[in-house]
Amino acid sequence: MRYSALLVAFCVAIALLGPGSSVAAQAPANTSGDWVVPRTPDGRPDLQGNWSSATITPLQRPEGQDLVLSWEEVEVREGRAAGFLDAVSRPSDPDRGAPRAGGGVGGYNGIYIDRGDKVAKVYGEPRSSLITHPADGRVPELTPAAQARRAERRESRSQFGQYDHPELRPLGERCLVSFGSNAGPPMLPNGFYNNNYTIVQTPDHVVIMAEMVHDARIIKIGDGPRLPEHIRPWMGDSWGHWEGDVLVVETTNIHPLHRYSGEEMKVIERFSRMAEDAVLYEFTIDDPSTYTEPWGAQVPMMALNDRLYEYACHEGNYALSNILSGARYQERLEAQNQN
Numbered sequence: 597m598r599y600s601a602l603l604v605a606f607c608v609a610i611a612l613l614g615p616g617s618s619v620a621a622q623a624p625a626n627t628s629g630d631w632v633v634p635r636t637p638d639g640r641p642d643l644q645g646n647w648s649s650a651t652i653t654p655l656q657r658p659e660g661q662d663l664v665l666s667w668e669e670v671e672v673r674e675g676r677a678a679g680f681l682d683a684v685s686r687p688s689d690p691d692r693g694a695p696r697a698g699g700g701v702g703g704y705n706g707i708y709i710d711r712g713d714k715v716a717k718v719y720g721e722p723r724s725s726l727i728t729h730p731a732d733g734r735v736p737e738l739t740p741a742a743q744a745r746r747a748e749r750r751e752s753r754s755q756f757g758q759y760d761h762p763e764l765r766p767l768g769e770r771c772l773v774s775f776g777s778n779a780g781p782p783m784l785p786n787g788f789y790n791n792n793y794t795i796v797q798t799p800d801h802v803v804i805m806a807e808m809v810h811d812a813r814i815i816k817i818g819d820g821p822r823l824p825e826h827i828r829p830w831m832g833d834s835w836g837h838w839e840g841d842v843l844v845v846e847t848t849n850i851h852p853l854h855r856y857s858g859e860e861m862k863v864i865e866r867f868s869r870m871a872e873d874a875v876l877y878e879f880t881i882d883d884p885s886t887y888t889e890p891w892g893a894q895v896p897m898m899a900l901n902d903r904l905y906e907y908a909c910h911e912g913n914y915a916l917s918n919i920l921s922g923a924r925y926q927e928r929l930e931a932q933n934q935n
Contacts, residue, residue: 633841633869638799641841641869646904647897649877650712650791652677655784655893657725657733665722670715677713681706710789718894719870726784726893729880735891742858742886759923762916767853770916771809771909773830777855779804779811781832781847781863782879784895793897794904795875802836802843807904815845823849830854832863843867858886873899 634642652673657663665673684706715722725733738746756764768775776786783806785791790808797803802815815834823833832850836843845865850857861883870876880892 631872636797636799640797640799640838641843642797643795643802643843643867643869643875644797646792646794646900646902647875648712648792648900649783649785649895649897650710651714651716651726651785651896652712653716653723653726654787655726656735657727659732661724661733663721663724663728663733665715665724667722669724670722673715674713681713684709704789708789710791711787712785712791716894716896718876718896723894726895727891728894729892730889736887736889739884739886739888757923759920762920765916765919768809773854774806774808774811776808778808779806779813779831780879781813781834781845781850781865782856782881782893783865783877784893790907792900792904802845805904807907809909810907825849828852841868856881858883860885864892870896 636642636644688705716726717723727733727735730736753764758764762770766775767773773779774786774790775788777784778786778791783793783804786808790806792807794805794807795802796805800817802817804813804815806812811831813831813834815836817836817838819837820835822835823829827833828849828851830851831854832847834845834847836845838844843866845867847863847865848861850861850863856863861881864880864882866876866878868876868878875897877895877897878892879895880890881887882890
């Protein structure tokens, strides 16, 4: 019954979140003292709505760069992004020649790609990277044990061709979880498209629906029994609690094939309303078996004045079987040519 009620609340919220324009500007609209944090009927900060983490700010900081950019640097970066979007969104030339025989025919164009065109800004500070710690803004080095695990995994995969069986294909291509780490944890922009989310909350649950492959994270609020160590869902076992006006979520038991995972990994996420049109998402990854030190980031999620749409992930329905069938056909041709 509890999950049924949660599903009803989620569906009602989706229906009520109507369309409008697109993502709000990256600078929060109202950070003055006049704005009051909206609250749910049970008195908690209201995180609900449609949000987008699309940004041109990279995860890691270029070497030697300060965390906070100057406004001149912001103007240059956002101007460059706007120019790129304008260039790739122009109509195709109907008189262009045919592609080179055997070459690529192109894929997604500027209409599909929506990585964002604004620098991430946290409480008015334009950022050069999403990572805030360590101080250099870089993902820490892997431990020797983690390096050994990765080498072992590469060696195991090297005995197969990349199209030998479906388990060798990326998880996103198989429509199992989002590309990159959109759904999380941690929830990161993918630098491509569909960096959009719907958040719905009740007193005892929070649902975060990621548009990319429409993954839905169900976060339990309170203190209850954790999953046993050997049970590891794709997005882990997430429990949340409130620290004042901040929702703090602790996730363990992340699936070993997830983009960020480890037997000892713990991801701490923090959600807070930064402004009327912005949620601040923060996370810290702590995994002494994988990284030489904890690391984390701040990601502004801006109001998305639009609906989320179904992610029609057809690859897992028929494209994957076609890819594998094509590989088998190519193998037969190669075998015939050798005879």
